[in-house]
Amino acid sequence: MSGRNGGVRDVEVALPSQSDRSAPPLVRVSPVCHRTLDEGVGYIGINSFPGDAGTVFARTLDDAVKDLADCSRMIFDLRGNIGGGLGSLRLMSYLCPDRRPIGYNLSRKRADRGYRKEDLVRIDRIPFGKLNQLMLFVRFKYLHKDRSIALWTEGLGARAFHGRIAIIVNEHTKSAAEMVADFASANGLATLVGTQTAGEFLGAVNFRLAYGYKPESPSVAGSPVTIA
Secondary structure, three states: OEOOOOOEOOOOOOOOOOOOOOOOOOOOOOOEEEEEEEOOEEEEEEOOEOOOOOHHHHHHHHHHHHHOOOOOEEEEEOOOOOOEOOOHHHHHHHOOOOOOEEEEEOOHHHHHHOOOHHHOEEEOOOOOOHHHHHHHHHHHHHHOOOOOEEEEOOOOOOOOOOOOEEEEEOOOOOOHHHHHHHHHHHOOOOEEEEOOOOOOOEEEEEOOOHHHOOOEEEEEEOOOOOOO
């Protein structure tokens, strides 16, 4: 491959064993990377929030924050982050010590018949463990079918870097990553650095069609986050 200076570099890529001969081998890239940049400055790069429930991502982010526990300043890099699922809640929860509202999402039916934000079903934690995930599934499959919800932070407690956070974004920062940036900006939790985001935040739900197809139905579109 060509380097930035025009030179050529040899890069070794280790491929996993190919158990399924009908599909190409897959190299999984961790959604989180972290390191200490300088004394007291931590860096966490996040390229997506994989998984609907976000449990695996949340554990990975927990490990990164734990490794950087001595850092009094933190940089969260969301450049190129394509978004994802509920894992973004864990990142937003690390931006502040307390439980606070993030936002809410309404189904068309709930919006048409009227609502109060205070009455919406609240999601304020990542569902760890099979039992909690099953309860969440039952809750929105059978008890609250219209999926109108209010999202709140988890209240993970104070961190040494609170009040000294920077979030880097660019034109390829999308979806749930834009929600993180907007939440941080609206609550004065971080300084946003970079360029205007993509403006592709879109809530969606799955529904079934014939022949096994499962497209997504968009419910509400967002706006790009502008760097002040």
